[in-house]
Amino acid sequence: MMSLRPVFGHHDLRSRLAAAARSGRLPASLLLTGPRGVGKQRLALWLAQRLLCENANARQETEPCGQCQHCRYSSKLQHPDLHWFFPHEKRKESDPSAEDVRADLADIIEERVKADGLWAASSGMHGLYVSTVRALVQSASLRPAMAPRAVFVVGDAERMVQQDGSDAAANAFLKLLEEPPPGTTLILTSSEPGALLPTIRSRVVTVRVAPLSAVDVSAFLQDEAVVRQLGETDESRTDLLAKAAGAPGRLLEDNATADAFSAARQLLDAALAPQTPEGHATRAQVAARQGVSKARGAFSDTLDALTVLLHEHVRHTVNAGSEREARRVATAVSVLEMSKSRTQQNITPMLLTAVLLDELSALLAQ
Numbered sequence: 001m002m003s004l005r006p007v008f009g010h011h012d013l014r015s016r017l018a019a020a021a022r023s024g025r026l027p028a029s030l031l032l033t034g035p036r037g038v039g040k041q042r043l044a045l046w047l048a049q050r051l052l053c054e055n056a057n058a059r060q061e062t063e064p065c066g067q068c069q070h071c072r073y074s075s076k077l078q079h080p081d082l083h084w085f086f087p088h089e090k091r092k093e094s095d096p097s098a099e100d101v102r103a104d105l106a107d108i109i110e111e112r113v114k115a116d117g118l119w120a121a122s123s124g125m126h127g128l129y130v131s132t133v134r135a136l137v138q139s140a141s142l143r144p145a146m147a148p149r150a151v152f153v154v155g156d157a158e159r160m161v162q163q164d165g166s167d168a169a170a171n172a173f174l175k176l177l178e179e180p181p182p183g184t185t186l187i188l189t190s191s192e193p194g195a196l197l198p199t200i201r202s203r204v205v206t207v208r209v210a211p212l213s214a215v216d217v218s219a220f221l222q223d224e225a226v227v228r229q230l231g232e233t234d235e236s237r238t239d240l241l242a243k244a245a246g247a248p249g250r251l252l253e254d255n256a257t258a259d260a261f262s263a264a265r266q267l268l269d270a271a272l273a274p275q276t277p278e279g280h281a282t283r284a285q286v287a288a289r290q291g292v293s294k295a296r297g298a299f300s301d302t303l304d305a306l307t308v309l310l311h312e313h314v315r316h317t318v319n320a321g322s323e324r325e326a327r328r329v330a331t332a333v334s335v336l337e338m339s340k341s342r343t344q345q346n347i348t349p350m351l352l353t354a355v356l357l358d359e360l361s362a363l364l365a366q
């Protein structure tokens with residue numbers, strides 16, 4: 001039977017989380033933050049299995065037993081009390097039912113399990129819509145079906161889409177986070193915690209997920225299912241290790257996503273180039289490369305990837321205590337959001353990029 005790959009790395013974190021679960025000190029609403037591709041959702045699913053396992057606590061063990069009924073269902077993602085929500089494609093109808101949303105997600109989950117439990121980060125075009133949040137809140141209002149408890153994993157939680165008329169669903173979700181029903185655990189994940197609504201951030205306990213060591217990434221690269229998926233690559237192990245940068249999930253990204261990130265990296269580098277004639281020339285060149293007719297979808301993906309990189313850049317450079325820096329970066333992000341909305345208009349990616357790079361450069365120049 002198909003099941004998920006084992007968790008690679010995160011050894012200390014796993015024993016800390018298991019110890020907290022054992023002693024009943026695990027917060028009911030958690031947020032796992034860390035780089036994209038580091039395995040936050042896999043770790044959340046592991047924790048869900050650990051919480052649902054009927055033996056791990058009694059045996060004082062870190063790992064779920066893997067043998068009990070709950071473990072067997074959890075490891076195939078078929079446990080009725082393990083609920084996994086993540087960004088997905090928007091349905092055509094404007095207001096799909098909770099059943100439809102759950103059915104869509106169940107199909108994707110089945111595909112992921114069939115693909116040896118290896119999946120790529122969700123595309124920039126996918127979101128957690130009002131209908132998704134409504135389905136989640138509704139599921140959480142039901143009694144657990146099989147276990148004495150229920151666990152909700154919400155991947156890429158910053159992708160929650162705010163829409164007109166979404167207040168009721170959003171408020172119900174906030175209430176759920178603040179006061180989950182007894183025996184209910186919510187585990188959110190995000191590689192861009194700065195993009196999370198402050199109302200969400202203030203209601204969860206943040207747990208940092210660190211990049212994997214080279215040893216753990218190597219173990220991942222030797223996994224037979226991973227070898228199968230990366231089969232066609234002609235890159236050396238050293239190249240793959242470098243490319244993974246401690247977050248091997250990145251290696252599973254499809255070409256379109258990888259292209260979007262590589263294009264976004266060029267944009268960010270150009271934006272950070274000094275405010276000198278050379279720097280301006282670099283920005284003009286990068287803008288010219290965006291062309292006049294590039295597919296809008298691909299360009300939107302590039303801008304979404306740039307949002308991720310901008311937040312990563314912030315984490316690396318900004319002193320968290322500096323309010324001025326934080327404001328500057330917040331402005332940069334809103335400038336970027338403005339550009340994204342302009343991609344709907346009839347402006348060429350080249351012109352849009354030229355304006356965007358100038359604005360970002362002015363904001364980010366040291």
Ligand SMILES: [Zn+2]
Nearest residue numbers: 053065068071
């Ligand atoms: Zn078990």
